[in-house]
Each structure stands twice: as structure tokens, then as C-alpha cells.
Amino acid sequence: MNDDELARRLHSGTLRLLRRLRTADGSAPVSPARLSLLSILVFAGPRTVGELARLEQVSQPTISNLVAALEAEGLVRRVADPDDGRRREIRATPAGRRLLHAAREERERLLLGLLAPLGERDRKTLARATEILEAMIGG
Amino acid sequence: MNDDELARRLHSGTLRLLRRLRTADGSAPVSPARLSLLSILVFAGPRTVGELARLEQVSQPTISNLVAALEAEGLVRRVADPDDGRRREIRATPAGRRLLHAAREERERLLLGLLAPLGERDRKTLARATEILEAMIGG
DNA sequence: CAATTTGCATAGCCAAGCTATCCTTCTTCC
DNA sequence: GGAAGAAGGATAGCTTGGCTATGCAAATTG
Numbered sequence: 001m002n003d004d005e006l007a008r009r010l011h012s013g014t015l016r017l018l019r020r021l022r023t024a025d026g027s028a029p030v031s032p033a034r035l036s037l038l039s040i041l042v043f044a045g046p047r048t049v050g051e052l053a054r055l056e057q058v059s060q061p062t063i064s065n066l067v068a069a070l071e072a073e074g075l076v077r078r079v080a081d082p083d084d085g086r087r088r089e090i091r092a093t094p095a096g097r098r099l100l101h102a103a104r105e106e107r108e109r110l111l112l113g114l115l116a117p118l119g120e121r122d123r124k125t126l127a128r129a130t131e132i133l134e135a136m137i138g139g
Numbered sequence: 140m141n142d143d144e145l146a147r148r149l150h151s152g153t154l155r156l157l158r159r160l161r162t163a164d165g166s167a168p169v170s171p172a173r174l175s176l177l178s179i180l181v182f183a184g185p186r187t188v189g190e191l192a193r194l195e196q197v198s199q200p201t202i203s204n205l206v207a208a209l210e211a212e213g214l215v216r217r218v219a220d221p222d223d224g225r226r227r228e229i230r231a232t233p234a235g236r237r238l239l240h241a242a243r244e245e246r247e248r249l250l251l252g253l254l255a256p257l258g259e260r261d262r263k264t265l266a267r268a269t270e271i272l273e274a275m276i277g278g
Numbered sequence: 279c280a281a282t283t284t285g286c287a288t289a290g291c292c293a294a295g296c297t298a299t300c301c302t303t304c305t306t307c308c
Numbered sequence: 309g310g311a312a313g314a315a316g317g318a319t320a321g322c323t324t325g326g327c328t329a330t331g332c333a334a335a336t337t338g
Contacts, residue, residue, distance in 0.1 A: 012175060
């Protein structure tokens with residue numbers, strides 16, 4: 001497989017994996033982008049909108065919108081910074097934590113289903129490839 | 140890396156790779172979904188809307204919309220099937236082929252840039268992982 | 279020939295990106 | 309200390325790419 005073909009197939013493969021995952025959160029009605037944000041807030045702790053934008057490598061308004069949606073659903077809340085009136089810390093609520101964990105279980109079941117037919121070798125290859133990918137894109 | 144962690148990192152890694160690629164077609168103003176369709180039509184030949192939906196694993200109306208957009212831009216055309224009045228073959232136009240190749244060069248440059256720092260081993264790992272991914276999702 | 283199936287289009291919705299712009303609050307510097 | 313600039317965040321308005329539900333015409337089948 002040359003680089004050109006690798007590029008094409010990597011692109012289409014990742015596209016389809018994400019499409020598959022997107023439609024897979026049956027019981028947890030929260031989309032991947034929101035889940036990803038929530039996951040940062042739960043596992044890495046509170047962050048501001050700007051920090052989230054940098055972490056997710058998207059624009060600041062995109063995060064603002066996601067946060068607004070999550071807040072409307074009671075999954076996060078904005079907390080004013082007493083020392084800097086411009087900053088607002090975004091925190092996951094207990095409901096947000098519960099939902100995240102439920103969604104992770106859901107997704108885990110799905111991914112376990114996909115990973116199950118693979119052998120140990122293939123799983124290791126995927127794990128290594130994931131690390132390479134992260135390094136490539138600065139993760 | 141256990142399966143759960145693999146799932147999470149694979150998910151976030153692919154998300155970010157796609158976001159990166161999405162914003163990278165500076166000179167070729169055509170989005171990834173459209174590019175992907177065009178690429179099928181150019182490399183695999185004419186296909187109907189239904190066939191494209193199955194190949195891309197999305198709903199039929201999604202393809203109808205994409206095709207309509209591509210047609211409006213003169214990149215594909217619909218050709219009625221003389222033997223079956225329901226079917227319409229979607230074909231890339233010369234302009235579509237030109238644009239696809241230009242975009243591929245653009246993207247190739249980007250991906251070569253990302254792949255360049257990798258050694259032969261890493262590239263092989265990515266290639267193998269791509270094949271595993273394709274098998275996982277039925278590609 | 280009527281009923282069903284098939285292929286596609288349309289309507290209408292939503293999520294998640296983006297840029298441009300505005301408001302508020304800090305910081306800086308004279 | 310006040311004006312100017314910088315920084316954080318929100319809002320407006322747009323685009324893309326998904327979806328379901330539905331309609332319609334052509335083909336197939338009983």
C-alpha cells in the first residue's frame with residue numbers, strides 16, 4: 001500500500017467508523033462531540049470554553065454552542081471565576097457524569113462487539129496505530 | 140492499552156484526523172463527503188444513488204442531496220437508464236474528474252506532510268490498521 | 279391488470295462546524 | 309487614574325452532512 005492509497009483508505013475507514021459510532025448511542029442520547037466534551041470535563045476536570053476549544057482543536061464558538069446545549073440539558077454548568085470576570089469554568093454536573101458513564105458503557109459494548117472478532121495481534125496493531133495517529137496530529 | 144482506552148483514543152484520534160483533513164482543501168472547494176462520492180465515481184465508474192448509499196453506508200436521501208449539490212456545481216450528471224426508467228446513473232463530468240485530481244493532490248500533499256516524519260515501520264502499522272478497520276466495519 | 283416492490287426525490291428536521299462581530303472585563307501604559 | 313488595547317466569551321448567520329417520513333413513477337409479480 002503506497003502513501004496515496006493509505007491516505008485514501010485511512011480517510012474513508014475513519015469516516016465510516018465515526019458514522020458507525022455516531023448512530024450507536026441508542027440509550028444515551030448524546031452525540032459524539034458532546035460526549036467528547038463531557039469526557040474531558042469528567043476526566044480532566046473543569047475547563048474554560050477557550051481551553052476546551054484548544055483541546056478539541058475547534059473554534060471557540062463551536063465550543064460555546066456545545067456547552068450551551070449541554071447546559072440546557074443539565075449536564076454541565078458555568079461557574080463564574082471570582083478572580084476574572086471574563087472567565088467561566090465549565091463543570092460537569094452529577095447528571096453529566098452519570099450520562100457519560102452510561103454512554104461509555106454503551107459504546108464499550110459496541111466497540112467490544114467490533115473488537116471481539118479480532119485477535120490479540122490485530123488489537124495491538126490498532127493500539128499502536130492509534131498512538132501513531134495521535135502523534136501525527138499532535139495529540 | 141485495554142479495549143476501553145483503545146476505544147476512547149481511537150475515537151478521539153479519528154475525530155481529530157477528520158477535522159484536520161476537512162479544513163485542508165484550501166484550493167479545492169469541495170467537502171469530504173462530496174470528494175468521497177466523486178472519488179467513487181471517478182475510480183469505480185458510474186453508480187446509481189442506491190449503490191452509492193450502500194457503498195458509503197449512509198441513507199439514500201443523504202446521497203440524493205450530495206448528488207444534487209455536485210450536479211449543481213457541474214461535477215456530476217445524472218443519466219437515465221434506457222432499460223429501467225427508475226434508475227439514473229451518476230457519472231463524473233470532466234470538470235468533476237479535474238477537481239477530484241486537484242483535490243487529491245492537495246490532500247496528498249497534506250497527508251504526505253503528516254506521514255513524512257514517520258518511519259517505514261509506522262507507515263506499515265498504519266496501513267495494516269487501516270485494513271483491520273475496514274474489516275471491522277465491513278469495508 | 280391490480281398489488282407490491284423498487285429507485286429516487288422532496289420536505290423538514292437537527293448537529294456541528296465555520297467567520298464575523300459584539301460585549302464585558304482585564305491589563306497596560308502614559 | 310483613565311484611555312487604549314487585549315482577551316474571554318456569546319451571538320448571529322451561514323454551510324454541510326446526517327436523519328426520518330413521505331410521495332411518485334416505473335418495474336415486477338400474483
